[in-house]
Amino acid sequence: MASSSLAKSLRWGIGAFIVLNYAVAVWWSSEPEPFDVKLAAEQAAEAEQLSPVVGYATTTALIEVAQTLLNKSGGYLSNDKMPPSVIMDNMPAWELGVLNQVRDLSLIMRKDFSRSQSQSQEHPELKIAQPKFNIDNKAWLFPSAESQYQEGIDALIRYRSALANENQGDAQFYARADNLVSYLAEVQSRLGSLSQRLSASVGKEMQNTDLAGDSAAQQSTQTTTDYQIKTSWWKIDDIFYESRGEAWALLHFMRAIQIDFEQVLEKKNASASVAQIVRELEATQDTVWSPLILNGSGFGLVANHSLVMANYMSRANAGIITLTDLLTKG
Template identity: 55%
Template sequence: MSWLRRKFKAVKPNVNTSGMGKVTVSVVVCIVVVFSVVGVYWSSEPDPFDVVATAKEKAAAQGYLNNSKQLVVGYTTASTLHTIVQTLLDKPGGFITNDIMPPGLLMDNMPAWEFGVLVQSRDLARAFRKEFSRSQSQSTEDVNLKIAEPQFNFDTKSWALPSSESEYRRGNKELMGYLNRLAGETSNTSKAQFYARADNLSDWLSDVSTRLGSLSQRLSASVIDESAQQAETDENNRYVRTPWSKIDDVFYEARGTSWALVHILRAVEVDFFFTLQDKNALVSLRQIIRELEATQASIWSPMILNGSGFGLLANHSLVMASYVSRANTAIIDLRRLLEQG
C-alpha cells in the first residue's frame, strides 16, 4: 500500500492557498472601496432650487404660462411640494430609506435626511387637502388631493410591490393633476381652488412649530449631564437623553426638515404675500427663512461632533438646535400676528 500512497501523493494538485487568499482580499477591498465611493456620492444633499423659476417652468411646460401671464395663487406652493417629492425620489441614489442592499443598507445619515423632508411633505400635503383647497369645513375635498395625501403617508421601508417610491410617485402624479386643474381653463365644477387665508396658514404653521419644537428638544438632549439624571428621582421630570448612536440621525433629520421648510416658506411668501403684508408679517416670515437657511451651511467635519458644554470639541447638535429653536420662536410670533395682527 505504500506504493499506492506515493502514487496519490505524486498526483496531488499543488494548490497555492496564499495566492487565493490575496485574490480574495483584493476583491473584498475593491468592493469596500466601490461601496464607500458610491455611499459618499449618495450622501450628498440636493442643491437648493428657485421655487418661482421652477413653478414657472412647470406651468410653461403645461402651456399655462406666457410672458404676460402670472402664476395663479397657490401654484408656487403646490409646485414646490411636487418638486420636493420629485427631488427626494430622483436625487443621487434615489430613495435610500428602503434599500435592502449595500451601500444604501449601510447608510443612516441620508435616510434620516429623507425622513425629515418627507415629514414636511406629508404635513403640507395634509394642509392642502384639509385647508388650502377648501373654502370652509363643510366644503368638498379636492378629488386629486384626497388621493395624493394618503400616498405620501405610505410606509418608508417597503421595497417590494408596491414599493415606497411607486406610491410616492403616484401621489406626485395626483398633485400634478391638482396643479393642472388649478392653473388650467376648466369649468367651475372641476377647477381646483387655493385659499390664501391667514387662518389656513396659521393652522399649517402650528404643525411646523410642533415638529421644530420636538427636533430642538432632541438635538439639545444630546448633551444632558448624566449625573444630573441620576440625581433626579421624579419620573415626570426626568430628562430623556438622545442615544449616542442616534445623534447624527437626529442632526440630519433636522437638516432635511430645514431644507424642505426653506423652500416651502419661500413659496408661501409668494402665494400669501398680500395676506402677510396685511398682517405686517412679512418681516417675521423672512426672519424664519434666514434662520433655517443657516442650518444648510457646509459641514467641514467628517462626522457629527458632540462636544460637551464649553469643551474643546464643537457640538453640531447644539448649533443646529439653536437655529431650529430660534426659527420655532419666530413661527410662534408669526402665528400671533396672523391671528391678531
C-alpha cells in the same frame, strides 16, 4: 502556489469591493442643493402653457421637494436592502426629515388650503395624493415606497394643472390667514420636537410641565416631577440629519408661502417675519465640514453640531410663533 494566488486575488477583490462601496456611499450621501421655488413654478407653468395662479408656487414646491427625494443622487435609499445604502444611516435620516414635511404640507393642502370652509368638499386629486405619502418609508415591495410616493406626486401634478385651468373651477387654493395659521401650527409642533431632541444630545434635567397652566388638568397616569432626557450616542447623527432634512424641505415651503400668501403677509405686516424664518432655515443648510457629527459638551473644547442645529431650529420656531401671532391678531 495556486491557493496563495487565489487568496491574494480574493483579498484584492474584497478590498476593491469595500473601496467601491465607500466611494458610492460618499457620493450618495451628498445632500441636494436648495432650488429656486419661483423659477421652478415659472418653468412648470411655461411647460404646461399656463399662467401661475395663487397656490401654484406652493404646489410646485411640494412636487419638486418630493421628486428630489426620489431622484437625488442614489435615488431613494431608506428602503434599500443591498450595500452600500443598507449600511448608510445619515441620508435615510435626511430623507425621513424631508418626508415628514411633505406629509404635513400634503395633509394641510387636502384639508385646509384647497377648501373654502369646513363643510366644503376635498379635491379628489389631493384625496389621492395625501395618503400615498403616508406609506412606511422603509416599504420596498408590494408596494414599494417609491411607487406610492410617485403616485402621490402625479396626483399633485394633476391638481396643479387643474388649479391654473380657468375651466376647472373646482380646483382652488385659498390663501387666507386662517389657513396659513393651520399650517404653521403643524410646523411649530415639528420644530419644537426637533429642537428638544437635538438639545438632548448633552442630556438635560427637565421639570415636568405637562399640566402647567391649567389647574383642572389631568393625565392618565402619574409621572415624576423631574426627569432627564438624553439622546443615545448612536442616534445623535440620525437626529441631526433628520432635522437637516426637515429644514431643507421647510425652507422651500416657506419660500413658496412668501409668493402665494404675499398679499396676506403684507396686510398683516408679517413679510419680514417670514423672511427671518427663511434666513434661519438657510443657516441650517451650511456645509458640515467635519466627517463626523461631534457631540461635545455645551461649553466644551469640542463642537456640538446638534446644539448648533437646535439653536437655528429654535429661532425658526420662535419666528413661526411670532408669525402666527401676527396673523391671528394683526
